[in-house]
Amino acid sequence: DPDKIQPTVGVIVTARETVLVDAGNSPRHARHILGELWRIGAQPVSHVVYTHHHWDHTFGAQIFGGTVIAHEQCRDLFAERYASKPWGSSYIQDEMRHNPAAAHYLQAIQHAVEDWRGFRLRLPEVVFSEQMALHVDGLTLELRHVAGAHAPDSLTVEVVEEGVLFIGDSYYPPPPSVRQLDDDLDRVLIEAFLRRRLAYYIEGHNTPFTHAEFQQKFMPNL
Numbered sequence: 001d002p003d004k005i006q007p008t009v010g011v012i013v014t015a016r017e018t019v020l021v022d023a024g025n026s027p028r029h030a031r032h033i034l035g036e037l038w039r040i041g042a043q044p045v046s047h048v049v050y051t052h053h054h055w056d057h058t059f060g061a062q063i064f065g066g067t068v069i070a071h072e073q074c075r076d077l078f079a080e081r082y083a084s085k086p087w088g089s090s091y092i093q094d095e096m097r098h099n100p101a102a103a104h105y106l107q108a109i110q111h112a113v114e115d116w117r118g119f120r121l122r123l124p125e126v127v128f129s130e131q132m133a134l135h136v137d138g139l140t141l142e143l144r145h146v147a148g149a150h151a152p153d154s155l156t157v158e159v160v161e162e163g164v165l166f167i168g169d170s171y172y173p174p175p176p177s178v179r180q181l182d183d184d185l186d187r188v189l190i191e192a193f194l195r196r197r198l199a200y201y202i203e204g205h206n207t208p209f210t211h212a213e214f215q216q217k218f219m220p221n222l
Contacts, residue, residue: 005056005108007204009033010166012159014137017046021157021166022204023061023068026112027119030060047134049143050124051168051204052151053078054175055109061122069134070124071145073153083123088116105177146170148186156193163199172204190218 006029010021018037024030037045050058050070058078061068070078085091092110096103113119134141140160147170148154154170171190173183193201194215201214209217 004112006112007056007169008202008206010157010202011037011042012136012139012141013037013040013042014139016043016137018042018044019047019049019134019136019141020045020064020066021049021202022051022057022168023048023064023122024059025056026059026114027063028060028114029112030063033060034063046136048122049134049141049155049157050074050078051157051166051170052154053081054151054169055082056112057168057204058082059109059113059121062120067126068122068124069126069128069132069143071153071155072127072129074155075124075127077151077153078121079123083121087113087119087121102177146189146192148172148189149174149183150186158198164202165193165196165198165200166202167193167204169204185218187219190214194219 006025007022009024012019012021024033045064045066047066048061048064048068050068053070053074089110092106096106128143130145132143134143142158142160143155144158145155150169150172154168156168156170157166158164171186173179173185194211197211199211201209201211
């Protein structure tokens with residue numbers, strides 16, 4: 001739900017384990033996902049992959065088990081921008097008084113999390129530099145650092161055998177708080193994704209695209 005800054009969460013289910021691509025924007029969002037996993041009889045979560053450090057993709061992680069994986073820059077940025085802060089309603093109110101320009105962003109966090117009792121953040125436990133392969137019950141997940149203007153730590157997750165690529169927010173322009181008038185989608189990244197001709201592209205705030213749909217939406221002349 002874009003109005004709630006609620007991201008798409010990828011779910012990779014095998015006979016023995018479940019891998020999540022991102023963790024949701026809050027414990028409430030994560031509990032909804034966990035309920036759906038129970039409903040379909042999915043196996044326990046073995047890994048959670050952060051596509052990048054932004055709060056809406058990471059603040060739900062405490063609800064899940066398994067190992068959190070991310071790019072090495074994600075760990076540093078997450079620690080600096082989020083894990084070092086005393087999150088709660090009082091902290092958010094204080095921050096909005098001292099930094100009115102950040103009010104929209106902080107209000108969105110407050111709306112998403114709502115109840116701060118027992119809230120905690122999960123730093124990535126396994127990090128990599130350029131590329132990492134994760135073998136899950138016969139599937140190969142290729143994690144690649146792609147950077148981009150939206151977040152320097154952005155990575156993609158390819159389910160190799162299925163031709164599915166989770167691309168997070170990697171091709172988006174910078175976040176609204178730092179965006180300039182001439183900032184646009186990262187066409188270089190979009191073209192690189194399309195040239196791989198995968199079956200599905202799953203981004204951070206939308207429904208999945210087939211290759212044809214993704215190309216038609218962003219680069220119809222490629």
